[in-house]
Amino acid sequence: MIEYFRSAIYSLISNKLRSALTILGIFIGVWAIVSMQSVVEGFDRSMRNMMAEFGTESFFIQKFPAIVMGHNWRKYNRRKDFTYQDAYYLEETGLYIQSVSAYMSTGAQTIKYKDKKTGPVVGVLGATAGFFSTNATTIADGRVFNKNDEDRNSNVVVLGMDIYDELFPFEDPLGKEVRIGNTKFTVVGVLNPLPGFSFESPDNMVIIPITTYQKTFSWSSGSMQLMLRAVSTEVLDEAMDEAIALMRIRRKVEPGQPNDFEIFTGDSIIDTMQNMTIYIQFATMGIAGISLVVAGIGIMNIMLVSVIERTREIGTRKAVGAKSSAILWQFLIEAIILSQIGAIFGLILAYITSLVYTQLVPGLTANIPLWAVISAFGYCSLIGIVFGLFPARKAARLNPIDALRYE
Amino acid sequence: MEVKSEKKVGENPEKTEEKNNMTGQNTLIKFDHISRIYQMGAETIRALDDISLTIHVNDYISIMGPSGSGKSTLMNIIGCLDTPTSGVYQFEDEIVCDMNSEKIIKMNDNQLASIRNKKIGFVFQTFNLLPRATAFQNVELPLIYAGIPRHERREKVLKALKDVSLADRSTHTPSELSGGQRQRVAIARALVNSPSIILADEPTGNLDSETSREIMVFLDELHRLNNTVIIVTHEPDIAAHAHRMIHILDGKIDRDEINHQKIKNPVNV
Numbered sequence: 159m160i161e162y163f164r165s166a167i168y169s170l171i172s173n174k175l176r177s178a179l180t181i182l183g184i185f186i187g188v189w190a191i192v193s194m195q196s197v198v199e200g201f202d203r204s205m206r207n208m209m210a211e212f213g214t215e216s217f218f219i220q221k222f223p224a225i226v227m228g229h230n231w232r233k234y235n236r237r238k239d240f241t242y243q244d245a246y247y248l249e250e251t252g253l254y255i256q257s258v259s260a261y262m263s264t265g266a267q268t269i270k271y272k273d274k275k276t277g278p279v280v281g282v283l284g285a286t287a288g289f290f291s292t293n294a295t296t297i298a299d300g301r302v303f304n305k306n307d308e309d310r311n312s313n314v315v316v317l318g319m320d321i322y323d324e325l326f327p328f329e330d331p332l333g334k335e336v337r338i339g340n341t342k343f344t345v346v347g348v349l350n351p352l353p354g355f356s357f358e359s360p361d362n363m364v365i366i367p368i369t370t371y372q373k374t375f376s377w378s379s380g381s382m383q384l385m386l387r388a389v390s391t392e393v394l395d396e397a398m399d400e401a402i403a404l405m406r407i408r409r410k411v412e413p414g415q416p417n418d419f420e421i422f423t424g425d426s427i428i429d430t431m432q433n434m435t436i437y438i439q440f441a442t443m444g445i446a447g448i449s450l451v452v453a454g455i456g457i458m459n460i461m462l463v464s465v466i467e468r469t470r471e472i473g474t475r476k477a478v479g480a481k482s483s484a485i486l487w488q489f490l491i492e493a494i495i496l497s498q499i500g501a502i503f504g505l506i507l508a509y510i511t512s513l514v515y516t517q518l519v520p521g522l523t524a525n526i527p528l529w530a531v532i533s534a535f536g537y538c539s540l541i542g543i544v545f546g547l548f549p550a551r552k553a554a555r556l557n558p559i560d561a562l563r564y565e
Numbered sequence: 566m567e568v569k570s571e572k573k574v575g576e577n578p579e580k581t582e583e584k585n586n587m588t589g590q591n592t593l594i595k596f597d598h599i600s601r602i603y604q605m606g607a608e609t610i611r612a613l614d615d616i617s618l619t620i621h622v623n624d625y626i627s628i629m630g631p632s633g634s635g636k637s638t639l640m641n642i643i644g645c646l647d648t649p650t651s652g653v654y655q656f657e658d659e660i661v662c663d664m665n666s667e668k669i670i671k672m673n674d675n676q677l678a679s680i681r682n683k684k685i686g687f688v689f690q691t692f693n694l695l696p697r698a699t700a701f702q703n704v705e706l707p708l709i710y711a712g713i714p715r716h717e718r719r720e721k722v723l724k725a726l727k728d729v730s731l732a733d734r735s736t737h738t739p740s741e742l743s744g745g746q747r748q749r750v751a752i753a754r755a756l757v758n759s760p761s762i763i764l765a766d767e768p769t770g771n772l773d774s775e776t777s778r779e780i781m782v783f784l785d786e787l788h789r790l791n792n793t794v795i796i797v798t799h800e801p802d803i804a805a806h807a808h809r810m811i812h813i814l815d816g817k818i819d820r821d822e823i824n825h826q827k828i829k830n831p832v833n834v
């Protein structure tokens with residue numbers, strides 16, 4: 159048996175190009191699936207972490223569901239937008255509601271300070287002053303902005319930790335002016351790392367008053383999101399019922415009609431996300447299965463060519479006493495080794511991909527789950543056996559004289 | 566020159582009772598009305614036509630005959646690569662196949678492989694070495710299939726290579742060797758398992774006359790050291806090395822005669 163391995167490896171090494179082409183399919187298949195898996199897992203985990211930090215008394219109201227499936231979008235889009243006045247209304251009126259914050263954010267922006275600037279990847283969040291208490295954010299330095307700043311549309315900004323590190327490595331930022339686009343903002347505070355609601359890490363964000371946001375980023379209009387905090391965890395249900403009732407009245411929803419907004423807790427988001435993750439996982443598995451089967455057919459194809467190419471070799475081996483089973487094993491082991499090497503390279507590249515992904519997407523740690531590694535090897539062995547068997551049998555069954563005579 | 570001297574054949578001489586009246590040696594191979602017929606559609610090709618033949622231990626036989634007369638077919642059947650369509654083939658004291666009796670007796674593929682491995686050494690016209698393997702690995706091949714452990718293999722391979730004067734070429738691949746050297750590697754591979762018989766089908770067919778002579782020196786030496794050798798050739802001067810010369814014509818034995826020049830000065834009788 160060891161001899162078969164030795165000779166299989168030897169013959170694969172002596173035919174590097176053919177071997178490389180054969181494993182390419184497996185390699186790409188494994189790489190795609192495993193790196194996909196690692197991203198999904200990382201996403202899943204970071205969602206969980208964020209939600210855990212929101213605390214169990216938080217919930218959210220927004221215009222769109224967390225996930226909108228294609229054609230429904232129009233239906234949701236007809237709903238009335240949420241404004242920050244809604245937030246103040248709820249905070250003042252609700253008995254079980256302790257605080258409410260409205261917020262919205264832009265995509266990637268560049269923040270500049272003097273000749274330093276960040277990459278074009280910083281999220282700008284416009285929020286009501288209540289954001290900091292609703293979110294249980296803590297301030298590392300300076301102050302958060304307040305209702306006053308909001309009323310006066312002040313150009314003040316609170317920096318996330320990463321931005322602070324990047325722009326003010328050796329300087330006190332308080333009172334300094336940074337620029338977002340062409341607008342100048344005075345830094346009033348720096349946040350401790352805080353849990354965030356969007357995919358971007360909150361540390362990679364700056365927060366400005368919602369009114370200032372509307373003025374500065376008038377192009378980024380639309381509905382705001384509301385984050386609410388119940389007085390305590392025990393009255394979370396009451397607080398949610400109250401919020402629903404108040405919003406239905408305010409938005410003039412007829413009795414008997416469904417809500418024209420979405421309300422959910424952090425937990426329910428996790429559930430939704432998990433459902434989505436499962437769908438993604440099923441989809442990847444399907445694609446994976448198909449791509450690896452295709453790769454398996456590639457292995458079979460190249461093994462068949464290899465059997466024909468090596469007909470004389472097979473004849474020679476049989477002439478010096480190789481049993482059919484020895485030839486069968488020789489080719490089968492070659493197929494299995496090929497698929498395993500493909501799996502190894504695929505996993506290595508998937509690992510690199512997950513590292514790159516972790517670097518590129520802040521707040522997300524992609525990480526290859528162990529079961530993916532094990533099943534990659536298992537599945538690839540299976541592919542090697544299933545698709546190697548036919549060529550191997552063909553080789554084993556060759557008649558020695560015909561094989562020796564083969565030109 | 567060193568050629569291996571250990572021999573497996575004739576270890577149980579009392580088992581094979583039949584004596585050859587010419588040389589007094591033991592029977593190694595017995596063909597009893599062997600035919601090999603190919604049916605190509607309506608056409609019937611009698612590659613071997615009712616051949617009866619006895620080969621003795623330490624025979625040195627040359628087989629000659631025109632192209633297509635059935636020489637290779639005969640060698641393949643002797644070498645258990647092919648099976649006759651009728652007749653009885655006995656190797657040492659085992660029946661390889663008996664196609665004549667009521668119930669056909671035939672060794673299965675694994676038994677045949679095992680005979681090829683342990684009892685038969687092939688030398689081919691086209692060498693048939695594994696192109697990407699070194700001389701050492703090529704010679705090692707039969708030992709691997711015989712299941713011999715690694716350190717023992719090494720010893721035997723190096724000895725076989727030394728016997729064909731190629732000890733210094735063990736790491737060369739066939740493409741790095743001359744035709745004569747390749748054939749010597751093939752001879753080393755044929756004798757590494759101490760077979761009962763060495764079958765050489767036109768071993769010098771692809772070599773020039775100088776190299777051919779070189780190869781024949783090795784085969785002569787093998788015979789001198791008590792090996793049984795059969796060689797197929799088209800060249801009369803190659804055939805003249807043998808002690809018994811068989812001529813085949815249309816699948817039949819045309820002549821089977823003693824080479825009196827050699828027997829006059831017997832090496833081994």
Ligand SMILES: Nc1ncnc2c1ncn2[C@@H]1O[C@H](COP(=O)(O)OP(=O)(O)OP(=O)(O)O)[C@@H](O)[C@H]1O
Pocket residue numbers: 603605610611612630631632633634635636637638639
């Ligand atoms: N697989 C086969 N199918 C059909 N006919 C075959 C087959 N193998 C051999 N023959 C026929 O059997 C006959 C004997 O062939 P063989 O190869 O034994 O001849 P040979 O004496 O070795 O010839 P050469 O000197 O050219 O090598 C030929 O007529 C050949 O055509």
Ligand SMILES: [Mg+2]
Pocket residue numbers: 636637638766
């Ligand atoms: Mg021939």
